[in-house]
Amino acid sequence: MQEHVLYGRIKEPIKQIKLEHVSFAYPFSKNEVLHDLNFKIKQGEKIAVVGENGSGKSTLIKLLLRLYDPSKGKIELNGNDLREFTLANYRQNLSATFQDYSKFKLSLADNVAVFRPGGNARIKAALKKAGLEALLKDKKIDLNAILNKEFANGTELSGRQW
Numbered sequence: 001m002q003e004h005v006l007y008g009r010i011k012e013p014i015k016q017i018k019l020e021h022v023s024f025a026y027p028f029s030k031n032e033v034l035h036d037l038n039f040k041i042k043q044g045e046k047i048a049v050v051g052e053n054g055s056g057k058s059t060l061i062k063l064l065l066r067l068y069d070p071s072k073g074k075i076e077l078n079g080n081d082l083r084e085f086t087l088a089n090y091r092q093n094l095s096a097t098f099q100d101y102s103k104f105k106l107s108l109a110d111n112v113a114v115f116r117p118g119g120n121a122r123i124k125a126a127l128k129k130a131g132l133e134a135l136l137k138d139k140k141i142d143l144n145a146i147l148n149k150e151f152a153n154g155t156e157l158s159g160r161q162w
Contacts, residue, residue, distance in 0.1 A: 014077060017041045017064070021073035024059055032071070033059045058098060065094055092116070103162060105150065108135075109143035132161060 022037040033056045041047055049057045062068050066082055075082045104111050112123045127133050146154040
């Protein structure tokens, strides 16, 4: 099987994500959390995932992130099954913040690069890509600012900024 490479920043634009007959059951459970999902998300579309507690919203996102693979069916990115990408290559292009995310009492730079260290240029590029470049100007903080008010000269971010 040929590996599809996304290289560094995504090589080719994501034109479509497609779920085909996707079902998922957690290990050691007979009950499926998701059953026979079929839908497409095309480039530029915005969607909302809405449902009751326990209806599988977070599980769906974890499948898209390849934290899990479907029990049945497949998820495609630009027509390629996600399982054809190496995990490291696929995941370096993704980011997610779940409702139970952690705030680290570290510098702004360390919070941005906590799992993938890089230089200041890379960190500033990530802030820009996330729409947070004004954070450095508006709040008058630098990359070394500690993101917690418990520390002298520490600062706190808004929920959206986190």
